[in-house]
Amino acid sequence: xxxxxxxxxxxxxxxxxxxxxxxxxxxxxxxxxxxxxxxxxxxxxxxxxxxxxxxxxxxxxxxxxxxxxxxxxxxxxxxxxxxxxxxxxxxxxxxxxxxxxxxxxxxxxxxxxxxxxxxxxxxxxxxxxxxxxxxxxxxxxxxxxxxxxxxxxxxxxxxxxxxxxxxxxxxxxxxxxxxxxxxxxxxxxxxxxxxxxxxxxxxxxxxxxxxxxxxxxxxxxxxxxxxxxxxxxxxxxxxxxxxxxxxxxxxxxxxxxxxxxxxxxxxxxxxxxxxxxxxxxxxxxxxxxxxxxxxxxxxxxxxxxxxxxxxxxxxxxxxxxxxxxxxxxxxxxxxxxxxxxxxxxxxxxxxxxxxxxxxxxxxxxxxxxxxxxxxxxxxxxxxxxxxxxxxxxxxxxxxxxxxxxxxxxxxxxxxxxxxxxxxxxxxxxxxxxxxxxxxxxxxxxxxxxxxxxxxxxxxxxxxxxxxxxxxxxxxx
Numbered sequence: 058x059x060x061x062x063x064x065x066x067x068x069x070x071x072x073x074x075x076x077x078x079x080x081x082x083x084x085x086x087x088x089x090x091x092x093x094x095x096x097x098x099x100x101x102x103x104x105x106x107x108x109x110x111x112x113x114x115x116x117x118x119x120x121x122x123x124x125x126x127x128x129x130x131x132x133x134x135x136x137x138x139x140x141x142x143x144x145x146x147x148x149x150x151x152x153x154x155x156x157x158x159x160x161x162x163x164x165x166x167x168x169x170x171x172x173x174x175x176x177x178x179x180x181x182x183x184x185x186x187x188x189x190x191x192x193x194x195x196x197x198x199x200x201x202x203x204x205x206x207x208x209x210x211x212x213x214x215x216x217x218x219x220x221x222x223x224x225x226x227x228x229x230x231x232x233x234x235x236x237x238x239x240x241x242x243x244x245x246x247x248x249x250x251x252x253x254x255x256x257x258x259x260x261x262x263x264x265x266x267x268x269x270x271x272x273x274x275x276x277x278x279x280x281x282x283x284x285x286x287x288x289x290x291x292x293x294x295x296x297x298x299x300x301x302x303x304x305x306x307x308x309x310x311x312x313x314x315x316x317x318x319x320x321x322x323x324x325x326x327x328x329x330x331x332x333x334x335x336x337x338x339x340x341x342x343x344x345x346x347x348x349x350x351x352x353x354x355x356x357x358x359x360x361x362x363x364x365x366x367x368x369x370x371x372x373x374x375x376x377x378x379x380x381x382x383x384x385x386x387x388x389x390x391x392x393x394x395x396x397x398x399x400x401x402x403x404x405x406x407x408x409x410x411x412x413x414x415x416x417x418x419x420x421x422x423x424x425x426x427x428x429x430x431x432x433x434x435x436x437x438x439x440x441x442x443x444x445x446x447x448x449x450x451x452x453x454x455x456x457x458x459x460x461x462x463x464x465x466x467x468x469x470x471x472x473x474x475x476x477x478x479x480x481x482x483x484x485x486x487x488x489x490x491x492x493x494x495x496x497x498x499x500x501x502x503x504x505x506x507x508x509x510x511x512x513x514x515x516x517x518x519x520x521x522x523x524x525x526x527x528x529x530x531x532x533x
Contacts, residue, residue: 072098072160073168075134076108076293077124077301079315082513082522086123086319094120108133115172118296122318122349125302128282128293129165129227130418132158136290147486154290155283165294171294218505236513292342306348308327309367311339312404312437316513316522320402323509323524329350335388335424340368340381342402355381356398389419396429396530404437416446421502425531434505436526443521446502504529 077085087107091097093369095117097109108130113117118127137150267406284291320342326332328351334342337357348356359365365383372378388393405417424434437448501507505525513520 070381072110072112073106074110074130075097075118075173075296076106076128076130076286076291077121078106078126078128079124080313080514082511082519083123083319085511087182090123090322092191104292106284115296119301119349121301122345123315123322125315126300127296129169129296131161131165131292131294133289136285139159151283155281155292160490169294169296175243200208227503247403251424257471281303281344290429304344306375307341307344308371309339311341313515314341314345315344316437316515317404318343318349318511319511320404320522321349323522324400324433324435325352326353326400327353330354331356331397332400333358333391333393333398334403334425335391335401336403336405336420337368337383338364338404341384342404343381344371344375344377345403347377348375351380356384357381358384358386360385360387367395389416389423391423391427393427395426398427399429399432399485401428401432401434403435403441405439407439407441407520415440421446421505425503425505425527428505428527430504430527430530433529436523436525438521440519440521501525504531509510 075461077087077091081104084107088100088102088109091107091109091111092100095109095111095113097111097113099108099110101108107124121127132154139153194300205214249327280295281288282291282293282295302313304316307314323331326346326348326349328350331410332343332346332353333356333359334340337343338361340357343355343357347353357368359368362385365385368383369378371472372383384392403418403424409453502525504527506528509524511522513522
């Protein structure tokens with residue numbers, strides 16, 4: 058295992074080495090999150106993955122919001138040289154990659170078991186601290202169910218005895234056949250019972266063929282993650298069966314949950330603030346924000362009845378109906394006073410279902426109107442949106458009363474990590490300096506000054522997350 062320096066460690070208390078997969082462009086969000094949420098150290102990245110060391114338990118690891126999946130790291134190394142195009146030789150290289158260090162596998166499985174045992178102890182402790190009265194009621198219910206089951210079994214046995222008696226009287230000539238049939242059924246039942254007993258006695262097993270059977274398969278994620286590329290080789294074991302990005306509290310998915318959380322994390326949400334999503338759709342951004350920052354007043358607006366119904370269902374499923382207010386309103390005519398909102402977070406529709414056209418300029422102007430001075434806007438924009446906004450800004454009046462830019466040189470960032478050669482590196486300077494062209498493409502929008510920019514992947518297409526600050530009231 059790619060262990061923490063200092064020799065072999067037996068469990069998570071000593072710090073375990075993990076890695077998460079992340080959507081392209083979300084690596085900086087994930088690096089910040091593991092540092093702040095897990096107090097992680099040795100945080101590194103390569104494109105699509107973030108590596109870190111932490112002592113956190115399963116409960117804390119499950120709280121990661123910007124990651125797709127979480128793995129225990131077994132090894133990370135330079136790519137192996139393929140000396141031949143022969144499939145057999147390539148297979149041997151892959152086999153050597155997974156088999157040449159058995160100690161790393163033993164360490165990884167030991168850490169995995171320790172994590173599960175620690176989690177089980179916490180669950181058991183919480184159950185012991187439960188209300189004794191509830192526990193007593195539960196015990197009574199169990200006893201009652203057992204009595205009822207016993208009575209039903211007794212009635213069933215009586216019926217079976219009567220049926221068997223009738224069969225024996227009607228088929229005396231077939232007695233030998235019946236005897237043989239009963240004997241074969243008993244033998245089959247004995248074989249099944251022996252198999253079950255044997256299965257229960259088996260200890261934890263792990264096979265490199267990526268298959269597990271029996272009770273182990275219900276808890277152990279029987280999968281090995283191997284990623285081979287021209288710049289690195291990574292081997293790991295998934296910690297959870299379900300991806301971290303699959304939110305149990307979202308009934309109907311809209312925007313990718315990791316993107317929604319990343320946008321909310323940029324918005325500098327503070328307790329008591331008013332947060333608005335003026336094109337909320339199914340409410341994914343508001344759900345992610347409300348789960349992470351609960352002491353806030355959230356509002357979602359949309360002009361579509363079907364989208365609002367879906368958002369309402371999501372709020373009910375997540376238990377957040379009282380936390381988020383939904384309004385039917387157009388984004389270009391919001392029923393809100395000027396400068397009444399602290400934060401705006403919005404995924405501007407890309408035009409597949411809803412055509413915006415030149416309305417993008419009016420949408421931004423209305424958002425600017427309701428936002429307070431010093432407030433934050435975080436937008437998810439397509440390349441087409443960006444081009445339209447840039448052309449609008451280039452043909453518009455000066456941005457402030459003096460006709461000059463209000464942002465300072467170097468105050469913006471555009472983080473777009475590219476695949477680096479072999480060795481991963483810390484994020485600080487490499488992310489900030491990765492794409493100067495993207496910095497130049499971030500136009501101010503009236504009083505809205507660009508602060509940060511990120512290019513992220515939505516799967517089949519890319520998008521741009523822009524963060525703006527309102528520097529002054531329009532007209533001043």
